[in-house]
Amino acid sequence: MSGSKRGSVKKVVLAYSGGLDTSVILKWLQTTYDCEVVTFTADLGQGEELEPARKKAEMFGVKQIFIEDVREEFVRDFVFPMFRANAMYEGLYLLGTSIARPLIAKRQIEIAREVGADAVCHGATGKGNDQVRFELGYYALKPDIKVIAPWREWELNSRTALIDFAEKHQIPIAKDKRGEAPFSVDANLLHISAEGKVLEDPWVEAPDFVYSRTVDPEKAPDTPEYVEIEFRKGDAVAVNGQALSPAALLTKLNELGGKHGIGRLDLLENRFVGMKSRGIYETPGGTILHMAHRGIEQVTLDRGAAHLKDEIMPRYAELIYNGFWFSPEREMLQALIDKSQENVEGTVRLKLYKGSVNVVGRKSPKSLYSLSHVTFEADSVYDQKDAQGFIKLNALRLRLLNRQKQS
Structure with a gap:
């Protein structure tokens, strides 16, 4: 296999986490394509230290290493626009993984232009949604880009084969990776998801160790906590009277939601590629934000506008889930949604208690509520x-x- 594709690619931008899979991919690209690899590592708020990724990339002889904090852009330009729509896939899923992919794809293409790369590469498997999301983003932004998807090309089709390849090429392996991983995890500032292994039987309740961002609701505080969220033009701008940037605001809500066991979801969903899969999602801050946004819309949105939004929401959510963030139809729907948010401003008060979040008050200078009527x-x-x-x-x-x- 080695050297079979020499010359077909000169320089590739790899979405690189520094973990076992993408480290193997990095070496595999060098040996299979004999090309220069540029790494891109995004801090999306996954909560992991990113400097080890730099050191690993340097160890592989990578000259151009991009490590970027994109948390503010992620929340401001991707999460917030999506939350203006109250988007939920299949009525439940707040799209935490889906919404991060277009940003990563966008930065990979921008870096490819900057460094003169002719290819991009991702570490998504050939069975999931992420390969579709990444590649639809790549092609929408640079139609002639070459895309390398190792999981669809190589013969390393098992964890054992990956570890063997890693050992053969002196790629450091974390001790816990030498055994079978109990489940697969994806994380960013909006959520953390777990799939596979101990979660594959949809009848068996997910073990408690799967959850990492939220306390067990049964063990959450016995006293409710109230939180006030202020909105302007459909976006949250302050928590309990304190103005916060988009990423700082979501971080604050994650802390509050996690403490009270809010935002757990056990979902058997329909992947775009055709199969059903079971995912365990934790979206503590997002769940609070979703309820708060619904609350402020109740008092500021006209009935016709609100109902039309609810009609198009499943279509909008499906576009994001399936990877069509950069499609004209998503942008058209976004324009409609954003138009509806012009007067969505005011404050919502919510009660957080043992896994539940409920709107208990809302007020707005643009209120359509008339007590006299x-x-x-x-x-x-x-x-x-x-x-x-x-x-x-x-x-x-x-x-x-x-x-x-x-x-």
Whole structure:
């Protein structure tokens, strides 16, 4: 296999975590393609130290190493626009993994242009959604880019084969990687996900050690905690009166949500490639933010606008899940969503308690709520007699239908 593709690629930008898989990929690219490898490691808030990735890349002789903190861009330009839509895939999943992929793809392409690379490479398997998300992003931004997907090309089709390759090429292996990993993990500032191994039987409850961002709701504090979130144009801008940047705000909500066991999800989902898979997701801050955004929309969004948003949301969420962030239809839907958010401002108060988050108050200078219209006391703004004609007109077709049935 070695040297079989020499000359077909001169320089490749690899999405590099520094873990076993991408370290093997790095060496495999060098031996198989005989090309220069440029590494890109993104700090998306996964909570891991990134300097070891630099040292590992240097050990492989990599000259151009990009390690970037993209947390603010991630939340501001990807997470927040998605949350304006209240996006949930299959009614439950807040799309934590899906929304990170277009940002990584975008930076890889930008770096490829900067360093004159003719190819990009990712470490996603040939069975999952991520290969689709990465590559649709690559092709949307640079149509002529060459894409290398090692898991679809190489013969290293097992953990044992990977470790053998690593040992043969003196690639350091963390001790816990020498055995079978109990499950696969992906993390960023929005969520952490776990798949595979101990989670593959959908009837068996996920063991507690799978969860890392949230305490067991049963062991969460016995006293509820209240939090106030302020919004402007549909985006959260402050927590408990303190103005925060997008990434700092989500970090704060993660702390609060994690402490109270909020945001756990056990989902059997439909992958884009056709199979069903089971994932355990923890999205503590995102779950609070989702509920808060719904809360502020309740008081500021017109009924027609709110219902239209809810109608298009599943389509929008599916586009993100399937990897079409850079598609014209996602951008069209985004424009519609963003238009709806012009007056979505104000403050929401939420109650956090043992895995639950509930909106308990909302106020806004742009409020559409009129106490004088809904009061059960006497009022001078609504003539209840008007309802009779409204009901009669709406009942007309039903009455005609019934008469036709009787005849």
